[in-house]
Amino acid sequence: MPITSSETAAWRDRILSGDLRALARAATAIENQSRAGRELISALFPQTGRALIIGITGPPGAGKSTLVDQMVTLIRAAGKTVGVIAVDPSSPFSRGAILGDRIRMQRHHADPGVFIRSMASRGKLGGLARGTLEMALLLDAAGRDHVIIETVGVGQDEVEIARLADVTVVVLVPGMGDDVQASKAGIMEIADVFAINKADLPGAERLEQEIRAVQSVANDSGGATAAPIRRVVSADGAGVADLIEVIQDVYRARGAQSRSVATWSLRLTDLLRDEFLESLPAEAIQEHAARLAEKIEDPYAALAALVRVIKSRHMEQEKSV
């Protein structure tokens, strides 16, 4: 473990004692990707590992924010604290829409037992997975009993963010048509639990059958045990208590996935990739791109030349150490 400066140690201690202002300042340090924030997370890391980290994902319009809002209410009613990380991996344009959605969460604003932060990608390659990991570690160390990570969509970003959770809930709604088949299939890999939201609408039964059909195909090809399916109506909270119970059952049965060696391996790969992307030789890439555009070089030759540039840079850095 690195040596912790006295300033960082004091900050850490305030967070561990439940100081909300110190926690808020830490969240901002993570958002700003500051060095102080990283030192703090290093200092807090030994205190992590007690929170149940819940991932909530699914297509836009599935009512995830309302569901999270209901979950927060029930978790608080049970006397537990909660942190919510709302992740928006899409373009800057969508920020308005997403934040609008989250205004619903404001009724928890005055409750110190609920800490809510939004993470936007800021157009940076990769930084999102790292930032969200740091935020989850922070809230875990700060003693939140539950950490909920809410994401939009079902792309690569969501797969990476699902890796941060102990239990990932995929939220779907009836009436998206049976041709969500393809996207449902992609979801199958990350779902530990399915929540059929707006289950009072017609088509809930059909959606459940469709999920079971895809699950049985996955099972035949050697997949894991089928994820449980629960119906909820997040608008009035029906079924949400049962959903939380199932999440906790899965957590008890499977253990803390978020702290497993396998999960850390995947995360380290993500983090290394992000570091690599940030350190690429932009000028050399530009030069070879120009040669490709003029067709005076072919893509493999360009790639090989760039790999040589990257390696020789590393050698120079090593020599200068």
Place this chain on the structure above:
Amino acid sequence: MPITSSETAAWRDRILSGDLRALARAATAIENQSRAGRELISALFPQTGRALIIGITGPPGAGKSTLVDQMVTLIRAAGKTVGVIAVDPSSPFSRGAILGDRIRMQRHHADPGVFIRSMASRGKLGGLARGTLEMALLLDAAGRDHVIIETVGVGQDEVEIARLADVTVVVLVPGMGDDVQASKAGIMEIADVFAINKADLPGAERLEQEIRAVQSVANDSGGATAAPIRRVVSADGAGVADLIEVIQDVYRARGAQSRSVATWSLRLTDLLRDEFLESLPAEAIQEHAARLAEKIEDPYAALAALVRVIKSRHMEQEKSV
């Protein structure tokens, strides 16, 4: 340019002369990521740059395959040849669903002017963007007038694949609800043209207004010219001729985006990242993951140690050359 072996040169010449069996064999070599395939692409690269490459993307259920089928019919009726690359970036489970969709395309099966290939990700990190690029270069060099790349979804994979196209068409349908707002916004970045499919359904007008609303927000924040919007009914082909005309107009106005320096820069970055991911020290990652799971190391220390492992490997490789 690398020296081309006589075998590769003969293969290349057969493809350039329109030999369909040589073309099919090349497509298979690309799918298998064989060395022979890469040598062939190097040899063909100087002959690329004549095709109009069209990307077709959008959420599942938007009727993309039927639209592509109609486009192929019209392109053929105009006496032009076409290659279709159907990309499926999702999990292996979904392959059945997607391929089922593509059975519709089989009416072109007997037409030598239509060459269709599916690309699945095979669960490999990254390889999809590279394989699709190679397939597009192959079909371009083989003299196809138009190359259509069809993808499912709106994630990172689609953004990368959109980079392969000169003109990217985003297909949407009415009735997906106004809460596709978030996902539409993500799409805004890659859309050169919008196709509102199933435009005979109620809600087409509303969807068009929603797109225009998001476009005007994007425009205010300094975005490019708004992408044209066209309504089509792919089931009966209504509006598809007009859509093709708009695609060609955009191509003429903007030039070959797929051959620009900016596009090649982004692609080289994607390809370098894939190479990097394939060369990661799996054992060292596993070791550090175990230390993280036991909390005897923190994530930044693990990351720094792994970066040192990667760099020292590069040094050894350089020395041994």
